[in-house]
Amino acid sequence: DTAVSQTPKYLVTQMGNDKSIKCEQNLGHDTMYWYKQDSKKFLKIMFSYNNKELIINETVPNRFSPKSPDKAHLNLHINSLELGDSAVYFCASSHPGNTIYFGEGSWLTVV
Amino acid sequence: DQQVKQNSPSLSVQEGRISILNCDYTNSMFDYFLWYKKYPAEGPTFLISISSIKDKNEDGRFTVFLNKSAKHLSLHIVPSQPGDSAVYFCAARERSGGGADGLTFGKGTHLIIQP
Numbered sequence: 001d002t003a004v005s006q007t008p009k010y011l012v013t014q015m016g017n018d019k020s021i022k023c024e025q026n027l028g029h030d031t032m033y034w035y036k037q038d039s040k041k042f043l044k045i046m047f048s049y050n051n052k053e054l055i056i057n058e059t060v061p062n063r064f065s066p067k068s069p070d071k072a073h074l075n076l077h078i079n080s081l082e083l084g085d086s087a088v089y090f091c092a093s094s095h096p097g098n099t100i101y102f103g104e105g106s107w108l109t110v111v
Numbered sequence: 112d113q114q115v116k117q118n119s120p121s122l123s124v125q126e127g128r129i130s131i132l133n134c135d136y137t138n139s140m141f142d143y144f145l146w147y148k149k150y151p152a153e154g155p156t157f158l159i160s161i162s163s164i165k166d167k168n169e170d171g172r173f174t175v176f177l178n179k180s181a182k183h184l185s186l187h188i189v190p191s192q193p194g195d196s197a198v199y200f201c202a203a204r205e206r207s208g209g210g211a212d213g214l215t216f217g218k219g220t221h222l223i224i225q226p
Contacts, residue, residue, distance in 0.1 A: 042218055044143075045213035056213055090155070099157050100213075100214055103154050104152075104154045105153070
């Protein structure tokens with residue numbers, strides 16, 4: 001069983017559209033994250049959620065909004081997609097202070 | 112401002128030899144360091160970690176060394192195997208004293224093991 005799973009794996013969409021990427025973890029972790037790997041290959045944290053509370057928001061545009069219906073899920077909603085949003089988005093989870101486990105990534109291409 | 116730096120974008124090593132991947136950091140508040148391995152089209156996979164109270168941690172073929180005074184850590188893989196060919200990310204965590212704590216990543220080093 002995949003510990004951290006995210007869907008879709010590949011997504012191609014037009015500028016201006018609104019899209020969501022779903023993430024689920026079955027590890028019982030308290031904290032979930034979204035990371036972005038841009039064209040320069042840097043992996044940067046976007047959000048983290050601990051018990052449904054947003055802990056970190058690293059200067060991400062407000063077009064991006066994380067939504068956590070429960071402790072095992074953290075979905076990423078993106079409104080009014082722009083070309084520069086094309087990247088790989090990784091969901092992750094951990095217990096606070098412990099190793100972070102990543103999903104396989106979602107490749108978003110905005111055309 | 113890169114707080115975690117991996118200055119070698121790629122490294123080529125012969126099978127059976129030792130692979131040494133290097134990482135430097137600038138933030139003195141980092142107290143926990145990790146190495147992740149990533150294959151194409153997959154997510155990063157945790158490999159090994161080290162706390163700032165230690166200077167060495169070993170797990171099978173993988174050893175991580177930490178030199179706090181130099182703000183430098185390295186990952187040694189010996190002997191190197193073809194399956195080790197991947198991108199290796201160095202990551203660090205700052206102990207903020209509470210709440211969730213994300214990781215700051217380096218840019219990665221592409222390790223190529225040659226037969």
